[in-house]
Amino acid sequence: MKITHYCISALLLFAVTGCDRLEQDMLSAPDDATLGRYGLDTPKLGDKRVEAGKQLDALLNKPMQCTLGKTGLGDNRKAYLLEECSGVLVGGDVGTLWGEKLSFFKAVFVEDQLCSLELQLKTSGDYAALYDTHGKKIINLFGKPDEANTKGVRWQREGDEAVLKDLGDGKVGFEIRNKKVMQALHHKG
Template sequence: MKITHYCLSALLLFAVAGCDRLEQDMLSVPDDTTLDRYGLDTLKLGDKRAEVGKQLDALLDKPMQCTPGKTGLGDKRKAYLLEECSGVPVAGEVGKLWGEKLSFFKAVFVEDQLCSLELQLKTSGDYAALYEAHGKKIINLFGKPDEANAKGVRWQREGDEAVLKDLGDGNISFEIRNKKVVQALHHKG
């Protein structure tokens, strides 16, 4: 068995897709230096609220519900504008991403810039079909994984991080965040 077998079970959590397919896809992975910021399709971390708001709402069955506030960042004594937006559940789902059901959605903006996305996909659990449909797209968005194990995959850049986790029963958690901002958020005012 090839060493990339463990990567298959972790990479995108689509454990039963063929090793050969993963190896082929990994050969065409973009270099980290060609990736600007992490994000979904055309929206990226750091994008302005006005630019990504409509794209995020398009994923959802109902418009995002947002709560404004203020927060501190680390030890700085300045209050920053914070906006947390969530998807409104309708019959257990909030929308769709790449044709899969979204059961949870949360976006965080600091000073009108997207700094975090948390999504939970409720899928059929057929990981081979999911990899076939979405695997290459995700690899192209995030590049070569930095960490992979049987429960999840982590991609890291200097300021950004993306984490994909298998929650079981076909549920997949996807978190994309600006590491520095998310770590520095310490209280809401």
């Protein structure tokens, strides 16, 4: 199906600015083979806790609040170290990403590696301006989308997945995760 069929919704409904430009941006996007792991500019899935933690804390108003635990993965009987970190609300937001306010932030580390990020941006709701500012950057980070519909966009690789959603009222959700690890998590101890 042609990319233009998704122009109204693709990339978080940013395409209001023009189907031709969006189509060109998507066609010139990097292929999966040229991309590393999914992530936000510098912190990427699989990064070690210390490095990723510093980069993620730099986005936040206050350092991440983390809880430690243990988890099982799939049918493996071994307990793995699990750390779930979230942002602390200060004045209605937890931090800033790409010049937009973050209203929600959560990171999950398993065995000291970043396995999942969930973010929510509070924007003006002007998707045309958002695309002008961030659309090309997002396409360059994640490559050619695998799915696009009226609610958002999904990128998938063998082990990783990124989902960009329109949550309404100018709220934009990002979920970036290692599919295999996050699906295998089944209990905390």
